[in-house]
Amino acid sequence: MNRLLAEPLAAGEFEPLQGRYLTLDLADGAPRFTVTLQANRLRLSERPGEACIRGGWGEFLQLLGREQDPDTLFFQRRLLVEGDTELGLWVKNLLDGLDQSGWPGPVREGVRLLAWGLR
Structure with missing residues:
Protein backbone atom coordinates (compact mmCIF):
# COMPACT_ATOMS: atom_id res chain seq x y z
CA MET A 1 0.00 0.00 0.00
CA ASN A 2 2.85 2.39 0.81
CA ARG A 3 4.47 1.73 -2.57
CA LEU A 4 1.24 2.30 -4.44
CA LEU A 5 0.65 5.55 -2.55
CA ALA A 6 4.30 6.67 -2.45
CA GLU A 7 3.75 9.94 -4.33
CA PRO A 8 0.81 11.24 -2.27
CA LEU A 9 2.57 10.12 0.92
CA ALA A 10 5.74 12.01 -0.07
CA ALA A 11 3.64 15.06 -0.98
CA GLY A 12 2.11 15.07 2.52
CA GLU A 13 -1.42 14.33 1.33
CA PHE A 14 -1.93 11.84 4.16
CA GLU A 15 -0.60 14.19 6.85
CA PRO A 16 -4.03 14.71 8.48
CA LEU A 17 -3.98 10.99 9.33
CA GLN A 18 -0.81 11.44 11.44
CA GLY A 19 -1.61 10.09 14.90
CA ARG A 20 -5.23 9.44 13.88
CA TYR A 21 -6.85 6.06 13.33
CA LEU A 22 -9.26 5.11 10.56
CA THR A 23 -11.01 1.76 10.22
CA LEU A 24 -12.00 0.43 6.81
CA ASP A 25 -14.71 -2.18 7.17
CA LEU A 26 -15.27 -4.18 4.00
CA ALA A 27 -18.71 -5.43 4.94
CA ASP A 28 -18.73 -8.41 2.56
CA GLY A 29 -17.33 -10.70 5.23
CA ALA A 30 -13.81 -9.41 4.69
CA PRO A 31 -11.71 -8.42 7.67
CA ARG A 32 -11.81 -4.87 8.88
CA PHE A 33 -8.56 -3.08 9.44
CA THR A 34 -7.39 0.15 11.00
CA VAL A 35 -4.69 2.36 9.51
CA THR A 36 -2.72 5.30 10.80
CA LEU A 37 0.18 7.40 9.54
CA GLN A 38 3.51 7.03 11.35
CA ALA A 39 6.84 8.31 10.05
CA ASN A 40 5.18 9.15 6.72
CA ARG A 41 4.08 5.55 6.18
CA LEU A 42 0.66 3.97 6.47
CA ARG A 43 0.65 1.37 9.22
CA LEU A 44 -1.90 -1.16 10.38
CA SER A 45 -3.01 -0.76 13.96
CA GLU A 46 -4.97 -2.80 16.45
CA ARG A 47 -6.44 0.35 18.01
CA PRO A 48 -10.06 1.08 17.21
CA GLY A 49 -10.56 3.74 14.58
CA GLU A 50 -11.77 7.21 15.45
CA ALA A 51 -13.76 6.96 12.23
CA CYS A 52 -14.96 3.97 10.27
CA ILE A 53 -15.84 3.79 6.60
CA ARG A 54 -18.02 0.75 5.97
CA GLY A 55 -19.04 -0.71 2.64
CA GLY A 56 -18.61 -3.65 0.34
CA TRP A 57 -15.62 -4.38 -1.90
CA GLY A 58 -17.68 -3.23 -4.86
CA GLU A 59 -18.31 0.19 -3.40
CA PHE A 60 -14.65 0.74 -2.52
CA LEU A 61 -13.58 -0.40 -6.00
CA GLN A 62 -16.16 1.88 -7.62
CA LEU A 63 -14.81 4.77 -5.55
CA LEU A 64 -11.18 4.03 -6.47
CA GLY A 65 -12.01 3.22 -10.08
CA ARG A 66 -14.06 6.40 -10.41
CA GLU A 67 -16.99 4.39 -11.71
CA GLN A 68 -19.37 5.93 -9.20
CA ASP A 69 -19.55 9.40 -7.68
CA PRO A 70 -18.43 9.08 -4.04
CA ASP A 71 -21.20 11.34 -2.79
CA THR A 72 -23.75 9.08 -4.49
CA LEU A 73 -22.27 6.06 -2.70
CA PHE A 74 -22.69 7.86 0.63
CA LEU A 98 -5.98 10.11 -5.76
CA ASP A 99 -3.85 10.58 -8.84
CA GLN A 100 -3.62 7.08 -10.24
CA SER A 101 -1.29 8.01 -13.09
CA GLY A 102 1.71 6.80 -11.05
CA TRP A 103 0.15 3.41 -10.34
CA PRO A 104 1.43 0.46 -12.36
CA GLY A 105 -0.71 -0.04 -15.45
CA PRO A 106 -1.99 -3.49 -14.46
CA VAL A 107 -3.15 -2.16 -11.06
CA ARG A 108 -4.92 0.84 -12.62
CA GLU A 109 -6.55 -1.30 -15.26
CA GLY A 110 -7.50 -4.02 -12.78
CA VAL A 111 -9.22 -1.54 -10.46
CA ARG A 112 -11.00 0.07 -13.40
CA LEU A 113 -12.22 -3.26 -14.82
CA LEU A 114 -13.33 -4.63 -11.47
CA ALA A 115 -15.17 -1.39 -10.64
CA TRP A 116 -16.81 -1.30 -14.07
CA GLY A 117 -17.95 -4.88 -13.71
CA LEU A 118 -19.59 -4.10 -10.35
CA ARG A 119 -21.74 -1.25 -11.64
Whole structure:
Protein backbone atom coordinates (compact mmCIF):
# COMPACT_ATOMS: atom_id res chain seq x y z
CA MET A 1 0.00 0.00 0.00
CA ASN A 2 2.85 2.39 0.81
CA ARG A 3 4.47 1.73 -2.57
CA LEU A 4 1.24 2.30 -4.44
CA LEU A 5 0.65 5.55 -2.55
CA ALA A 6 4.30 6.67 -2.45
CA GLU A 7 3.75 9.94 -4.33
CA PRO A 8 0.81 11.24 -2.27
CA LEU A 9 2.57 10.12 0.92
CA ALA A 10 5.74 12.01 -0.07
CA ALA A 11 3.64 15.06 -0.98
CA GLY A 12 2.11 15.07 2.52
CA GLU A 13 -1.42 14.33 1.33
CA PHE A 14 -1.93 11.84 4.16
CA GLU A 15 -0.60 14.19 6.85
CA PRO A 16 -4.03 14.71 8.48
CA LEU A 17 -3.98 10.99 9.33
CA GLN A 18 -0.81 11.44 11.44
CA GLY A 19 -1.61 10.09 14.90
CA ARG A 20 -5.23 9.44 13.88
CA TYR A 21 -6.85 6.06 13.33
CA LEU A 22 -9.26 5.11 10.56
CA THR A 23 -11.01 1.76 10.22
CA LEU A 24 -12.00 0.43 6.81
CA ASP A 25 -14.71 -2.18 7.17
CA LEU A 26 -15.27 -4.18 4.00
CA ALA A 27 -18.71 -5.43 4.94
CA ASP A 28 -18.73 -8.41 2.56
CA GLY A 29 -17.33 -10.70 5.23
CA ALA A 30 -13.81 -9.41 4.69
CA PRO A 31 -11.71 -8.42 7.67
CA ARG A 32 -11.81 -4.87 8.88
CA PHE A 33 -8.56 -3.08 9.44
CA THR A 34 -7.39 0.15 11.00
CA VAL A 35 -4.69 2.36 9.51
CA THR A 36 -2.72 5.30 10.80
CA LEU A 37 0.18 7.40 9.54
CA GLN A 38 3.51 7.03 11.35
CA ALA A 39 6.84 8.31 10.05
CA ASN A 40 5.18 9.15 6.72
CA ARG A 41 4.08 5.55 6.18
CA LEU A 42 0.66 3.97 6.47
CA ARG A 43 0.65 1.37 9.22
CA LEU A 44 -1.90 -1.16 10.38
CA SER A 45 -3.01 -0.76 13.96
CA GLU A 46 -4.97 -2.80 16.45
CA ARG A 47 -6.44 0.35 18.01
CA PRO A 48 -10.06 1.08 17.21
CA GLY A 49 -10.56 3.74 14.58
CA GLU A 50 -11.77 7.21 15.45
CA ALA A 51 -13.76 6.96 12.23
CA CYS A 52 -14.96 3.97 10.27
CA ILE A 53 -15.84 3.79 6.60
CA ARG A 54 -18.02 0.75 5.97
CA GLY A 55 -19.04 -0.71 2.64
CA GLY A 56 -18.61 -3.65 0.34
CA TRP A 57 -15.62 -4.38 -1.90
CA GLY A 58 -17.68 -3.23 -4.86
CA GLU A 59 -18.31 0.19 -3.40
CA PHE A 60 -14.65 0.74 -2.52
CA LEU A 61 -13.58 -0.40 -6.00
CA GLN A 62 -16.16 1.88 -7.62
CA LEU A 63 -14.81 4.77 -5.55
CA LEU A 64 -11.18 4.03 -6.47
CA GLY A 65 -12.01 3.22 -10.08
CA ARG A 66 -14.06 6.40 -10.41
CA GLU A 67 -16.99 4.39 -11.71
CA GLN A 68 -19.37 5.93 -9.20
CA ASP A 69 -19.55 9.40 -7.68
CA PRO A 70 -18.43 9.08 -4.04
CA ASP A 71 -21.20 11.34 -2.79
CA THR A 72 -23.75 9.08 -4.49
CA LEU A 73 -22.27 6.06 -2.70
CA PHE A 74 -22.69 7.86 0.63
CA PHE A 75 -26.13 9.36 -0.05
CA GLN A 76 -27.40 5.93 -1.12
CA ARG A 77 -25.89 4.56 2.11
CA ARG A 78 -23.74 2.08 0.17
CA LEU A 79 -20.73 3.56 1.97
CA LEU A 80 -21.20 4.69 5.56
CA VAL A 81 -19.06 6.94 7.75
CA GLU A 82 -19.29 6.42 11.49
CA GLY A 83 -17.50 8.10 14.37
CA ASP A 84 -15.43 11.17 13.53
CA THR A 85 -17.21 12.14 10.33
CA GLU A 86 -14.74 14.92 9.56
CA LEU A 87 -11.90 12.38 9.42
CA GLY A 88 -14.03 9.91 7.47
CA LEU A 89 -15.07 12.50 4.88
CA TRP A 90 -11.49 13.70 4.54
CA VAL A 91 -10.41 10.13 3.69
CA LYS A 92 -13.32 9.71 1.26
CA ASN A 93 -12.26 12.88 -0.55
CA LEU A 94 -8.61 11.79 -0.52
CA LEU A 95 -9.48 8.40 -2.05
CA ASP A 96 -11.67 10.06 -4.65
CA GLY A 97 -8.93 12.50 -5.64
CA LEU A 98 -5.98 10.11 -5.76
CA ASP A 99 -3.85 10.58 -8.84
CA GLN A 100 -3.62 7.08 -10.24
CA SER A 101 -1.29 8.01 -13.09
CA GLY A 102 1.71 6.80 -11.05
CA TRP A 103 0.15 3.41 -10.34
CA PRO A 104 1.43 0.46 -12.36
CA GLY A 105 -0.71 -0.04 -15.45
CA PRO A 106 -1.99 -3.49 -14.46
CA VAL A 107 -3.15 -2.16 -11.06
CA ARG A 108 -4.92 0.84 -12.62
CA GLU A 109 -6.55 -1.30 -15.26
CA GLY A 110 -7.50 -4.02 -12.78
CA VAL A 111 -9.22 -1.54 -10.46
CA ARG A 112 -11.00 0.07 -13.40
CA LEU A 113 -12.22 -3.26 -14.82
CA LEU A 114 -13.33 -4.63 -11.47
CA ALA A 115 -15.17 -1.39 -10.64
CA TRP A 116 -16.81 -1.30 -14.07
CA GLY A 117 -17.95 -4.88 -13.71
CA LEU A 118 -19.59 -4.10 -10.35
CA ARG A 119 -21.74 -1.25 -11.64
